[in-house]
Amino acid sequence: MKKIRSLFYRILAVVFLLFVAIFLLFYEPDGRTDNTVVIIGKSDKFSEAEIQAAIPFVKGKFKGFTGCNLTKLWYDEEVSNRITNSYMHGGKGMRNGVKAENVLVLMSSFEVGPSGGGWDLKSKLHVFRLKLDINKG
Numbered sequence: 001m002k003k004i005r006s007l008f009y010r011i012l013a014v015v016f017l018l019f020v021a022i023f024l025l026f027y028e029p030d031g032r033t034d035n036t037v038v039i040i041g042k043s044d045k046f047s048e049a050e051i052q053a054a055i056p057f058v059k060g061k062f063k064g065f066t067g068c069n070l071t072k073l074w075y076d077e078e079v080s081n082r083i084t085n086s087y088m089h090g091g092k093g094m095r096n097g098v099k100a101e102n103v104l105v106l107m108s109s110f111e112v113g114p115s116g117g118g119w120d121l122k123s124k125l126h127v128f129r130l131k132l133d134i135n136k137g
Helices: 002-026 048-062 077-090
Strands: 037-040 068-075 103-112 126-133
Touching: 037 048, 048 068, 048 103, 077 103
Parallel strands: 037 068
Antiparallel strands: 068 103, 103 126
16 A cells, blocks of 8 residues: 555656756746846937836837847937937838827837747847837827
């Protein structure tokens, strides 16, 4: 009887360890944003509060980048204006009824983990630009 019980516990332990190993093999954590360096440059277009208000939105969006780590998030007005101009004239900006003065572009760099999250595996320093339509009315 003791041998059967001992064998049962051993089998149960092996099954549990297999379950844990399979879980860890297929587990892909959400995008990490807890150690992100945030830099807000000078802006004549937006207040610091408006830029700060956009940051949680970007971090929330980044959580969908499975297995990635957001390392830096920044606002540079010159770059933002250049990308906004391109978006308004060559992109969907004008067709969507968006006003250029309401488009805020934040740049980011991030690392891609082994699961990829849709990006090239093990690559670093991607620059992802997120355009936000700030409703000022």
